[in-house]
Amino acid sequence: MSATQVHDTDEKPTFYLTEDHHPENSTMLGFWIYLMSDCLIFAVLFATHGVLGRNYAAGPSPADLFDLSLVAVNTAMLLLSSITYGFAMLQMERNAKMETLVWLGITGVFGAAFLALELYEFYHLIAEGAGPTRSAFLSSFFTLVGTHGLHVTFGTIWLVTLMVQVKRYGLNPENRRRLMCLSMFWHFLDVIWIGVFSFVYLLGVLG
Amino acid sequence: MSHESASQAHHAHSHGHEAGHGSFKGYMTGFVLSVILTAVPFWLVMGDVLDSKLFTAVLVMGIGVVQIVVHMIYFLHMNMRSEGGWTLMALIFTLIIVGIALAGSLWVMHHLNVNMMPMTHEMMKNMP
Numbered sequence: 001m002s003a004t005q006v007h008d009t010d011e012k013p014t015f016y017l018t019e020d021h022h023p024e025n026s027t028m029l030g031f032w033i034y035l036m037s038d039c040l041i042f043a044v045l046f047a048t049h050g051v052l053g054r055n056y057a058a059g060p061s062p063a064d065l066f067d068l069s070l071v072a073v074n075t076a077m078l079l080l081s082s083i084t085y086g087f088a089m090l091q092m093e094r095n096a097k098m099e100t101l102v103w104l105g106i107t108g109v110f111g112a113a114f115l116a117l118e119l120y121e122f123y124h125l126i127a128e129g130a131g132p133t134r135s136a137f138l139s140s141f142f143t144l145v146g147t148h149g150l151h152v153t154f155g156t157i158w159l160v161t162l163m164v165q166v167k168r169y170g171l172n173p174e175n176r177r178r179l180m181c182l183s184m185f186w187h188f189l190d191v192i193w194i195g196v197f198s199f200v201y202l203l204g205v206l207g
Numbered sequence: 208m209s210h211e212s213a214s215q216a217h218h219a220h221s222h223g224h225e226a227g228h229g230s231f232k233g234y235m236t237g238f239v240l241s242v243i244l245t246a247v248p249f250w251l252v253m254g255d256v257l258d259s260k261l262f263t264a265v266l267v268m269g270i271g272v273v274q275i276v277v278h279m280i281y282f283l284h285m286n287m288r289s290e291g292g293w294t295l296m297a298l299i300f301t302l303i304i305v306g307i308a309l310a311g312s313l314w315v316m317h318h319l320n321v322n323m324m325p326m327t328h329e330m331m332k333n334m335p
Contacts, residue, residue, distance in 0.1 A: 028290065069253070079245060086229060086237075191279070194275050
């Protein structure tokens with residue numbers, strides 16, 4: 001009698017695992033594969049910059065153009081936004097709606113600060129006559145960093161959208177799934193930025 | 208009764224699943240590590256610490272790779288088990304393609320540059 005009972009409870013969870021948990025899991029895996037395909041886009045842009053990054057066409061070189069302290073502040077913004085997004089996820093797991101919203105808001109502010117600094121840098125470069133048409137180096141620079149910036153822009157729009165969704169509908173399973181996808185997207189952009197500041201800015205200034 | 212315990216087990220499982228998505232300690236460890244791994248390369252380049260440019264470049268790229276791994280583990284929660292190992296599979300596959308694309312492009316284009324026909328002064332003048 002007791003043996004069958006043990007058998008019974010043993011079997012039920014297995015049933016729930018395979019049938020119930022599958023949809024949520026496959027969303028995450030699917031989103032991960034999307035991120036990997038995005039990674040390939042960036043890999044190609046990095047390769048392009050690797051090939052063209054030293055072709056200045058008698059124009060300015062990275063050492064003339066880049067202000068590393070500005071890049072360091074920019075990097076700090078993105079890194080801080082990554083950790084605050086992590087805190088938002090921890091609050092989401094605790095089911096604390098208000099705290100989740102606050103941390104998401106802080107993440108959004110850091111994201112917006114990053115974008116503002118990057119736009120300022122781009123504006124400054126173009127005003128100096130070092131726009132994307134100046135040399136092969138600057139074309140590939142603007143394409144790579146601009147594509148990353150575009151991703152951050154869309155991530156910020158997504159973040160604001162989700163904040164409205166969470167505020168209106170609460171932390172329901174759908175919003176949790178969306179927040180988890182955006183979490184992966186946001187941290188992934190930070191990973192790409194590591195490549196950008198190491199390969200493009202630091203190695204560029206190093207010459 | 209049996210159904211209840213099953214749904215409890217289910218709940219416990221789903222909770223365990225979410226706990227696998229990070230803890231405060233994990234995020235803080237990742238954050239402190241990545242602050243250090245960001246500060247060091249900036250210091251190396253901005254402070255002109257080392258004499259050898261090549262060594263600095265290798266160090267900057269090496270620290271960058273370490274930081275990417277730190278982010279993958281502590282922020283993206285990569286491990287061997289998630290999704291039955293399929294996320295890791297997809298990552299390894301992508302890294303192979305990225306490696307081929309990067310190394311291949313740099314290699315081919317470098318040889319193309321080396322083997323380019325030398326340009327005379329006359330040709331340089333007629334360039335667009």
